[in-house]
Amino acid sequence: xxxxxxxxxxxxxxxxxxxxxxxxxxxxxxxxxxxxxxxxxxxxxxxxxxxxxxxxxxxxxxxxxxxxxxxxxxxxxxxxxxxxxxxxxxxxxxxxxxxxxxxxxxxxxxxxxxxxxxxxxxxxxxxxxxxxxxxxxxxxxxxxxxxxxxxxxxxxxxxxxxxxxxxxxxxxxxxxxxxxxxxxxxxxxxxxxxxxxxxxxxxxxxxxxxxxxxxxxxxxxxxxxxxxxxxxxxxxxxxxxxxxxxxxxxxxxxxxxxxxxxxxxxxxxxxxxxxxxxxxxxxxxxxxxxxxxxxxxxxxxxxxxxxxxxxxxxxxxxxxxxxxxxxxxxxxxxxxxxxxxxxxxxxxxxxxxxxxxxxxxxxxxxxxxxxxxxxxxxxxxxxxxxxxxxxxxxxxxxxxxxxxxxxxxxxxxxxxxxxxxxxxxxxxxxxxxxxxxxxxxxxxxxxxxxxxxx
Amino acid sequence: xxxxxxxxxxxxxxxxxxxxxxxxxxxxxxxxxxxxxxxxxxxxxxxxxxxxxxxxxxxxxxxxxxxxxxxxxxxxxxxxxxxxxxxxxxxxxxxxxxxxxxxxxxxxxxxxxxxxxxxxxxxxxxxxxxxxxxxxxxxxxxxxxxxxxxxxxxxxxxxxxxxxxxxxxxxxxxxxxxxxxxxxxxxxxxxxxxxxxxxxxxxxxxxxxxxxxxxxxxxxxxxxxxxxxxxxxxxxxxxxxxxxxxxxxxxxxxxxxxxxxxxxxxxxxxxxxxxxxxxxxxxxxxxxxxxxxxxxxxxxxxxxxxxxxxxxxxxxxxxxxxxxxxxxxxxxxxxxxxxxxxxxxxxxxxxxxxxxxxxxxxxxxxxxxxxxxxxxxxxxxxxxxxxxxxxxxxxxxxxxxxxxxxxxxxxxxxxxxxxxxxxxxxxxxxxxxxxxxxxxxxxxxxxxxxxxxxxxxxx
Numbered sequence: 083x084x085x086x087x088x089x090x091x092x093x094x095x096x097x098x099x100x101x102x103x104x105x106x107x108x109x110x111x112x113x114x115x116x117x118x119x120x121x122x123x124x125x126x127x128x129x130x131x132x133x134x135x136x137x138x139x140x141x142x143x144x145x146x147x148x149x150x151x152x153x154x155x156x157x158x159x160x161x162x163x164x165x166x167x168x169x170x171x172x173x174x175x176x177x178x179x180x181x182x183x184x185x186x187x188x189x190x191x192x193x194x195x196x197x198x199x200x201x202x203x204x205x206x207x208x209x210x211x212x213x214x215x216x217x218x219x220x221x222x223x224x225x226x227x228x229x230x231x232x233x234x235x236x237x238x239x240x241x242x243x244x245x246x247x248x249x250x251x252x253x254x255x256x257x258x259x260x261x262x263x264x265x266x267x268x269x270x271x272x273x274x275x276x277x278x279x280x281x282x283x284x285x286x287x288x289x290x291x292x293x294x295x296x297x298x299x300x301x302x303x304x305x306x307x308x309x310x311x312x313x314x315x316x317x318x319x320x321x322x323x324x325x326x327x328x329x330x331x332x333x334x335x336x337x338x339x340x341x342x343x344x345x346x347x348x349x350x351x352x353x354x355x356x357x358x359x360x361x362x363x364x365x366x367x368x369x370x371x372x373x374x375x376x377x378x379x380x381x382x383x384x385x386x387x388x389x390x391x392x393x394x395x396x397x398x399x400x401x402x403x404x405x406x407x408x409x410x411x412x413x414x415x416x417x418x419x420x421x422x423x424x425x426x427x428x429x430x431x432x433x434x435x436x437x438x439x440x441x442x443x444x445x446x447x448x449x450x451x452x453x454x455x456x457x458x459x460x461x462x463x464x465x466x467x468x469x470x471x472x473x474x475x476x477x478x479x480x481x482x483x484x485x486x487x488x489x490x491x492x493x494x495x496x497x498x499x500x501x502x503x504x505x506x507x508x509x510x511x512x513x514x515x516x517x518x519x520x521x522x523x524x525x526x527x528x529x530x531x532x533x534x535x536x
Numbered sequence: 537x538x539x540x541x542x543x544x545x546x547x548x549x550x551x552x553x554x555x556x557x558x559x560x561x562x563x564x565x566x567x568x569x570x571x572x573x574x575x576x577x578x579x580x581x582x583x584x585x586x587x588x589x590x591x592x593x594x595x596x597x598x599x600x601x602x603x604x605x606x607x608x609x610x611x612x613x614x615x616x617x618x619x620x621x622x623x624x625x626x627x628x629x630x631x632x633x634x635x636x637x638x639x640x641x642x643x644x645x646x647x648x649x650x651x652x653x654x655x656x657x658x659x660x661x662x663x664x665x666x667x668x669x670x671x672x673x674x675x676x677x678x679x680x681x682x683x684x685x686x687x688x689x690x691x692x693x694x695x696x697x698x699x700x701x702x703x704x705x706x707x708x709x710x711x712x713x714x715x716x717x718x719x720x721x722x723x724x725x726x727x728x729x730x731x732x733x734x735x736x737x738x739x740x741x742x743x744x745x746x747x748x749x750x751x752x753x754x755x756x757x758x759x760x761x762x763x764x765x766x767x768x769x770x771x772x773x774x775x776x777x778x779x780x781x782x783x784x785x786x787x788x789x790x791x792x793x794x795x796x797x798x799x800x801x802x803x804x805x806x807x808x809x810x811x812x813x814x815x816x817x818x819x820x821x822x823x824x825x826x827x828x829x830x831x832x833x834x835x836x837x838x839x840x841x842x843x844x845x846x847x848x849x850x851x852x853x854x855x856x857x858x859x860x861x862x863x864x865x866x867x868x869x870x871x872x873x874x875x876x877x878x879x880x881x882x883x884x885x886x887x888x889x890x891x892x893x894x895x896x897x898x899x900x901x902x903x904x905x906x907x908x909x910x911x912x913x914x915x916x917x918x919x920x921x922x923x924x925x926x927x928x929x930x931x932x933x934x935x936x937x938x939x940x941x942x943x944x945x946x947x948x949x950x951x952x953x954x955x956x957x958x959x960x961x962x963x964x965x966x967x968x969x970x971x972x973x974x975x976x977x978x979x980x981x982x983x984x985x986x987x988x989x990x991x992x993x994x995x
Contacts, residue, residue: 093592093641094624096605101598121596123660123691124565126573129602131929136606136947141909141932149567154664154692165567172568184596185660185692188630218596221628295977296936302569304911305936447619464605467618484606 083195084436086429088443095447096464098401099427100218100481104130105226105260106181111142112267112285112307115176117169119145121162121193122183123154137482138264138291138490143302145169145178149185158186159196166200170209175303176310177210177238178343179230187217195367210310212237216218220430223481224403227260231332234284236339238313253319254366255342256283257333259326259446261405265293270350273360273496276375278366282316284308292490317342325350326405327431350495351409351503352416352521353382359496378497385501386417389508394418399453400460401446402480404430409494410460410479411436417504423452458510475510479507543670565695570579571906574691575601576659579697581946582781583687585654585731587611588766590651592621594638594669594771595659599691607946608734611758616651620958625661634662635672642676642684652761653683653711663690683761685710697780697884702783707723707764715765717752723818724752726770726794728785729778734758736951740801743834743954747827749814755784768792772817773808776800779886800861801953803869804835838955845962850874853971855916857907857926859884860942864893866925866944869952871896873962878919879904909933924970938977939965940968 108132120127134142147153147161162180169178182193194213201207214233216226254274258267267288274281290307316322316341321494324333324346333344350359356379364371398414399422400407407426414421415437423447424441426433433441442448446461450468453459458513459469462480469476483489493499565572577600584591584607593600604620611617623636623641642654654676658669669913670686677684689702706946717724722808726745730737737757744751753767767773767788773796775785783874785796797817799810808831817828853876856866863885867877879902882890894902902915909930916924924934927945934941942965952961 090639092619092623093644094597094601096620097597097601097622098623099597099601101596101602103598104602114936120570123574124695125577125691126572126598127570128573128577129598131570134607135929135932137706139932141936146565146567146570148567149660150692150694152564154660168568184598184625186662188661188664189604216600218628219625219630222597281954294936296940299660302933338625438871467615482606509862 083434084424084438084441086426086433086443087430087440089448094445096428096445096450096468097462098425098445098449098464100223101184102221102223102226102229103181103183103218104133105223106143106179106214106216106226106230106233107226108134108223108260109227109230109285110179111138111304112283112287112290113177113179113304113335114232114289114307114309116304116307117143117145117173117175117178118168119147119178119180120183120184121158121165121191122149124148126183126185132281133482134291136484139487140291140294141305142291142301143173143175143304154185154189155502157189158191159199162193162196162321163200163203166207166209167204170207173301173303175209177212179233180211180213181226181230182213182215182217184218186258187215187219205397206255210238211492220428222403223324223371224260224430225428228328228331231284231329232335232350233259234313235316235332235335238310239316239339240314251318251320251432252278252280252367253315254279254281255316255319255322255333255336255344256281256320257324257329258283258285258287259324259405261326261328261403261409262287262495263492264288264290264490266495266499268292269493269496269499273375274323274363276368276372277363279363279367282312282319284316288293288490310356316340323347323362327408327435328405330431336346348432349409349412350407352413352500353379353386353415354499355409355412356382356495356497356500375497378501382497382501382504385504385508389504390418392508392511392515393504395420396457397422397455398458398460399423399425399449399474400479401425401427401449401465402461403427404432406480407441408432411438413494413500413504413507417507419458422456423449425452457514458507460507475514477510513520569908573696573699575693575695575702576657578696578701578780579657579687579689579703579706580699581607581696581731582700582703583756584617585609585611586653586655586759586761587617588614588651588652589761590619590621591644592623592638592641592645592654593657593659594625594634594662594667595657596625596661597622598601599657599659607731608949609731609757610735610738612738612905614760616649618650621645622653630665633665633667634746635669638667638669638672639676642672643680646676646680646682651682652795653685654680655685655687655706657687658690660690660692663688663692671981683710683714700778700780700781704781704787706786707767710789710953711761711765712788713765713768713792716763716977717766717769720752720769721750721773722820723823724770724772725749725750725766725814725818726753726755726773727751727776727798728755728769728773728787729776729781729842730754730757731946733946734837734949734951736801736953736957737961739951739954739956743811747811747815747830748823749818768794770794772796772814772945774799774814777802777865779884779889795921798861800865800868801957802862802865803872804838804955806865806868807831807954808835815969818844834955838958841959842962845966846874848913848970849962849964851876851921852923852965853878854923854925855912855919855921856880856944857904857912857924857930861885861889862944864889864896867893867896868877869958869961869967870925872958873965875965878902878921879915881905881907906979907964913937923965925965938974940971940974
């Protein structure tokens, strides 16, 4: 299992890391009617808004307390108060998620206390508020996302829900981590529903950030996603399924607060990981595996057979957030690939589960340094230039991917998603083989030395 | 707190006619829905295009980690400016003070990447803890022998425009006048405020070459440090589409006696007008004559090329939402295409900009101060506009409501300035409007369509 190796450095070169507040805001993009509010300078929110709008190709609402010089000196409470009132009066969000930034944290502001003061000063204010303290100083996108998920679970489920413990039934809580793109969430939901079970997904990016067209009433809040009334049902679920090790904390809170047991699936990418998930669904539903899912599994096996000619022995290097890195590493291992350089922006619980010697906590500068000689890179679009410099094909994953359309339809999970991902990766490698043939043709007859066999 | 002389920058003496604008600049940003970038954002927009310099952001990860690599400012040579450097401050760095780390970071970049210069951007957190990055830069400059330039525009000091102004001030204070050009010509100009987004600059440069005008300093699109540093030897500076950098043009005038002209390369009328203003200020009779002939010939050729597209675009109506000089100069360009603009914004516009916009819009036109996505869409609907022309922020608001859209701001993939740019703009507007998608997305699904007549006939 992999050891996480941190390189102490003074300068990050082409950072891979995204800020935790960004992750916290992203979690809210899967909650219907939500409005994230970044408590910081106006740039904190502006960069986040542009980032999500371009990555998802969907409008992304973002609020700001717009701290300027005076509030930075004197305290940001008044700005926060004005932001809350304005957002709620103007856009009528279903809830507001307040996110502290490095700026408010450096001042040592007690944002939680401020929100308590606000609520007692404004008894008329009915919009539910949650708060995630996820300053940028440590962790990355994945952690911020997980922290907001904990805040949602702790803050939005009515406490009296615990008084009526009904377990059993078909209800399952589903908590996907930041590594689960809209298409992945959709795939997981489909699998669960195929077993006659009913998932409550939090957050549901497949509704919030995937191809929603609006009618006349376009409102700058999250268009769709998990509804608040669904959150109220979470305490009654039979079990919580956490997808990605990073969101175990939120699942634990549901257990501690409401007695809902949980299971963590490190990944549902690749044959074995999906088998584990499907076995759990069989157990939970007491039913048989639907015909369609058996066909999907068969198709994955067939794709693995077809692809192995091109993936076997090939060297893969990847730079991703921990949960996603684990998923890709597992799929690559099953396809007979070797893992060369694995880079994560920050430490995360998933890294220890990766079957490799080590994972480097680093940046894209490290990827460039360590990936030379690989056959394939897996990273965000920000690695496109370094991939060209290294002359290694890049398969885009993670965030941001600004330069592709249809990203939300892609999925890497379940039998179907895994098969498609494997086929896509194999096709990139297949193209490489064809290029080699062309080069071979160009060089013609070789001499009898053995050293040139690649 | 290490706050720059931001207040002074707002009271920029070169823009006496912009009293109202100053008031707008001075106002602290409003809490609420995110509506624009911060000073740090503005400073990086203006300076990062200097391609052979290294750009190091001193702050926690959010500032550069979330933002880097999202602009299309192109370089014809060095690509160092595309490498993102940040000190990625941790809690411990803040507690202990990040100055030492910054110093080591500068040394490392200087050693590993051989930049022509280093720009060090101050951000909110180290500014609020009072780190003295100016001293660190001085010390590092002595140590490395390279220009190490502090850019004092932490986000909380104000808007994007203010940050751009800080960038201009930084160039005046630390860069311009530190190098001498190898040679000078009587027609040397400094081009200010053109960032070569999607290669726009490269549509303009050949025009200058053709006329015999040399662009001595490109500030800063496809810029080189040494070249920017020689701007004080220009005979004239040309301020393009950017009242934000007016302090730079004003400073060049004040310090070095270099006059400046303002203008835009959007559309025929503006391009021709600006070129003529430039040569008139350069004051050479032969050059003026040559430029007159050139602009007439180019106008003829451009209109000829545009003719078939103009026929299709004639009378099409757009709502325009951009800022500054573009809020009127793009109207001018769209009018060249036979289009009508029914509303424009006055964000970041000066009184002069607003007056021009009013004139171009006509009596029926609407001036917007600030509009949200949904307000813009409402305007498109109620006024029967054919499309929205705005920045990337509003792109999806339009598409989700099935309204044709064109990106006119910094994230656009194609250049729209100059003669060539106008043709490109025409083609893109034409393609946007002509796409069958607008018909198809507005049609109801077959099972939603109420066609009782047909059904009745079958029954």
